[in-house]
Amino acid sequence: HVECRNGMEVVFVSGGETYALNGTxxxxxxxxxxxxxxxxxELPGLKISVSPMIDMGLDLC
Incomplete structure (x- = not known):
C-alpha cells in the first residue's frame, strides 16, 4: 500500500518492506x-510508471 510519511515522503509498503517512491x-x-x-x-528497457502511486501518496500528505 502507499503511504505519506513525515509530510512529503511517499512510500510503498509490500511484504513487510518499505520502498521510497519519491526523492524525498x-x-x-x-x-x-x-x-x-x-x-x-511495451517499452523494453523502461519501467512501469510509478507517477500515479506518487500522486496518490501526495494526496494523502
Missing part, C-alpha cells in the same frame, strides 16, 4: 524501489 523518501533513508520495480513490457 529516498533522501530520508527509505530503500529504493528498484528491486521490485516492474519492467514495462
Amino acid at each position: 523518501a529516498q533522501s530520508r533513508g527509505h530503500q529504493r524501489i528498484d528491486p521490485i520495480w516492474l519492467d514495462n513490457p
Whole structure:
C-alpha cells in the first residue's frame, strides 16, 4: 500500500518492506524501489510508471 510519511515522503509498503517512491523518501533513508520495480513490457528497457502511486501518496500528505 502507499503511504505519506513525515509530510512529503511517499512510500510503498509490500511484504513487510518499505520502498521510497519519491526523492524525498529516498533522501530520508527509505530503500529504493528498484528491486521490485516492474519492467514495462511495451517499452523494453523502461519501467512501469510509478507517477500515479506518487500522486496518490501526495494526496494523502
